[in-house]
Amino acid sequence: MYKMYVIVREDMPKVYAAVQGGHALAQWMLDHPEESKEWSNGHLIYVKVANIDKLKELVQAMSIQAAYKNHSIFWEPDLKWEMTAVALVTYGDNPILRDLPLL
Secondary structure (H helix, E strand, O other): OOOEOOOOOOOOOOOHHHHHHHHHHHHHHHHHHHHHHHHOOOOEEEEEEHHHHHHHHHHHHHHHOHHHHHOOOEEHHHOOOOOOOOOHHHHHHHHOOOOOOEE
16 A cells, blocks of 8 residues: 655654645645555655755655655755655555654
């Protein structure tokens, strides 16, 4: 089963993190219209990382593994285009994501 993971930064207030995550999910839908049909608004999991450095590390790790290359990043214009959240859909086991705490 396909699962949408939305990864946000813990160093933002939760409500702000949730909004940024929503932007990342919307960006993913725009970037991956065919894959969005496969996900079909199924499982949606919000997880968090400590800060922007950890988010960048996670994106770097995802970029080199085929199972995670379909991610989309949201860059917040109100925060000088800082990376605030990432969204991706995976299938099956997710070793990079499984130990991240839920938002």
